[in-house]
Amino acid sequence: MTDVRQPFFSRDVPEPDDTGSELSVVTLEFAARYLRDDPPNADIVILESADALGPYRVEIEELAAASADANSQFEYVTLAAAMEHLRGGEGVRVALVWSDADENGRRILTGLVPYRVSLGFYGLPKPVWRVWRHIHSYISTPVLRSGHERPALRRFLALADMSGAAFVDFPLFHAGSAFAGALEDVAGRQHRHVAETNAHERAFLQSDLSEEAYLSTHIRKKKRKEFNRLWNRLGELGELRFETHDGGVDPAAWISRFLSLEARGWKGRRGTALRADPGQRAFFEKICLGAYARGKLHCTDLTLDGKPLAMLASFRSGSGVYTFKIAFDEDHSRYSPGALLMLKAIGAFLEDERTAWVDSCAVPNHPMIDQIWAQRRAMRSVLVSCASPFGAPSVRYAAAAMKFTESMRTKLRAHYHAFRKGTAHDAAD
Secondary structure, eight states: OOOOTTTEEEEEEEEESSSOOOEEEEEEOOGGOOOOOOSSSSEEEEOHHHHHHGGGHHHHHHHHHHSSOOOOGHHHHHHHHHHHHTTGGGGOEEEEEOOOOOOOOOOOOOEEEEEEEESSGGGSSEEEEEEEEOOSSOOOOOEETOOOOHHHHHHHHHHHHHHHHHHHEEEEETTTTTTHHHHHHHHHHTTTOOEEEEEEEEEEEESSOOOHHHOOOOOOOOHHHHHHHHHHHHHTTOOEEEESSSSOOHHHHHHHHHHHHTOOOOOOOHOGGGGGHHHHEEEEEEHHHHHHOOOOOEEEEEETEEEEEEEEEEEEEEEEEEEEEEEEEEGGGGHHHHHHHHHHHHHHHHHOTTSSEEEOOOOOTOOTTGOOEEEEEEEEEEEEEEESTTTTHHHHHHHHHHHHHHHHHHHHHHHHHHHHHHHHHHHHH
């Protein structure tokens, strides 16, 4: 039986930069929950379960606060909940990257990268490392300490080299992030091949304008009149209220109302509502309650006579907010309650002193939010070759295969939506 007080795997290998330093790695499975060393004497610690994150909670939360790139998905509570409850979480490894020890032997956590190892990826003979994305991922930027991005990234890539990986897949990161700049620099200096597999923009809110000035500047007058008409018509049905809050005195009750509202709509009928899947429901409840406990839950409600017409769950991270899930009452769909809620949210976010920006986390060219939120955030996904001789050829092959697959999916989605639209027209006739 493995002694849980000691690492069961440790080795030194050269790091492929010009420093001549050595890379020490400690791999810890479920036994990591019993650790008491803070931190272990290693450059990188690899954790392989949600429970294993526990001993490092303080360091992980401090790292997130010290990162130049906000990523609520890789903060402690959300990452642990995803690994525990979402499909694929059981195969995730989390690389904790540490600084060199100072004169007192103290190390600080400089990076956190959750990843999965894929075997046979598009038929490739070498393993592939992929920064983790799950069904509810909206950003996958690795968490790196401000000012330490380059050495932390070099250390993580050295680990991938050591493992024999063909390349590392870095999906869905902010193109203007500190991580993006560090990746470009490190890959260039180490002559790693980089291939972009996706680039798009999504709706973003960031402005010094007042609510009235923002709406008049960025939304056409005809559109504003239509929204005002819908708002007034709804107001004729009862007491119409819009409010934002942090979950109130009973966040569990707010979460329950959100889940019920979502389940009554089309997602409920298709079986894709959060409440329909025990794992996804548990994930949502845990991340909302965890965010509430840390003052990071942001709730937005549109109600009619106290009953929810539309609800939005969002999460604060750094100086910004990521919107996560929206639900609305389809019985009132003719009034576009979801659009009205997002429109009203503009003023609430612009007036919030804690909020410098809001990421919609929406798909590109979203038919609703793109019409009312004027700014855009650029997102990228890239493959970065490892030291293996197969690295660069594998990157070129996989990038082409991934782009072709996504192109086919886009075409199939377009045909599907066209078919549904045609079917609806036939039924109407």
